Amino acid sequence: MQPNQKYYIDLHCHSTASDGTDTPSRLLEHAAKNRVDVLALTDHDTIDGLAEAKLAAVRQGIRLIPGVEISACFSGGEMHLLGLGLQDTARLRMFLQQMVRNRDQRNLEILAKLNREGFKITLAEVQAIAKGRIVSRPHMAAVLLAKGYVSSFREAFDLYLANGAKCYVQRDTPTPEESIAAILAAGGVPVLAHPIQLGLSRKALRQTLLSLQAAGLQGMEVWHSDQNGAVQHDFLELAESLSLLPSGGSDYHGSNKPHVAIARGIDKNISITDHAIVERLLQQASENQKKRYGEVF
Numbered sequence: 001m002q003p004n005q006k007y008y009i010d011l012h013c014h015s016t017a018s019d020g021t022d023t024p025s026r027l028l029e030h031a032a033k034n035r036v037d038v039l040a041l042t043d044h045d046t047i048d049g050l051a052e053a054k055l056a057a058v059r060q061g062i063r064l065i066p067g068v069e070i071s072a073c074f075s076g077g078e079m080h081l082l083g084l085g086l087q088d089t090a091r092l093r094m095f096l097q098q099m100v101r102n103r104d105q106r107n108l109e110i111l112a113k114l115n116r117e118g119f120k121i122t123l124a125e126v127q128a129i130a131k132g133r134i135v136s137r138p139h140m141a142a143v144l145l146a147k148g149y150v151s152s153f154r155e156a157f158d159l160y161l162a163n164g165a166k167c168y169v170q171r172d173t174p175t176p177e178e179s180i181a182a183i184l185a186a187g188g189v190p191v192l193a194h195p196i197q198l199g200l201s202r203k204a205l206r207q208t209l210l211s212l213q214a215a216g217l218q219g220m221e222v223w224h225s226d227q228n229g230a231v232q233h234d235f236l237e238l239a240e241s242l243s244l245l246p247s248g249g250s251d252y253h254g255s256n257k258p259h260v261a262i263a264r265g266i267d268k269n270i271s272i273t274d275h276a277i278v279e280r281l282l283q284q285a286s287e288n289q290k291k292r293y294g295e296v297f
Contacts, residue, residue: 012221050064081180
């Protein structure tokens with residue numbers, strides 16, 4: 001590290017362990033090139049990429065925050081919760097494995113709908129794109145694109161895969177309270193991801209946060225690629241007013257979201273360099289772990 005060089009933080013990234021296109025090792029290489037010195041790997045419903053990421057982080061001189069992104073049910077759709085600074089526990093793995101089983105069942109139902117629409121797409125083709133990792137809708141979109149059924153990922157989602165589209169199937173997901181409890185049980189810090197995506201008014205979001213806080217929520221994603229400067233300012237004020245820890249990240253997925261840059265977001269709408277944010281989150285994680293496990297960690 002150069003003493004006068006500015007270094008960046010990204011606490012929301014995905015790898016090939018879920019629906020990103022960079023392996024954990026490639027993700028860390030990419031982060032190092034972009035002057036990121038703290039990164040959280042937060043794959044959807046899995047922590048399988050963390051072992052590889054930890055080794056790569058050592059090679060790249062990056063501080064890795066172990067994390068996960070959990071999908072929870074919310075108003076007919078989904079709410080996403082990040083678990084930051086968590087530990088790899090048997091209980092957490094059991095919780096996530098059930099989520100993967102639910103995802104697998106939903107995948108079969110989506111594929112059946114796509115087939116009824118006349119698209120010749122098989123589970124084996126989608127699994128080949130996923131390379132043996134968790135299969136999800138972006139992998140289906142990739143097959144649709146490769147076969148010429150759609151002209152872009154966005155078209156695949158807008159017409160067939162997004163909530164409300166022709167072939168969408170609602171997944172069986174845990175409640176936000178269950179998700180928060182699973183994160184806390186693993187000694188992690190539960191953080192509401194990209195609150196802008198909930199589509200709530202300021203008043204409704206505040207009430208939702210208060211309800212989640214009562215269940216153990218400890219943080220809120222203030223900085224995110226979908227949240228511009230004015231929204232970020234508003235969300236920071238909201239987080240502070242509720243004593244929630246502010247967090248943020250790009251939600252980088254590689255070429256599945258080519259418009260999102262690691263640690264920079266969309267058109268550089270993210271630039272997190274205040275390392276006190278990380279220290280506060282890790283301090284809270286340490287307190288969570290001591291509360292549950294004594295001095296084990």
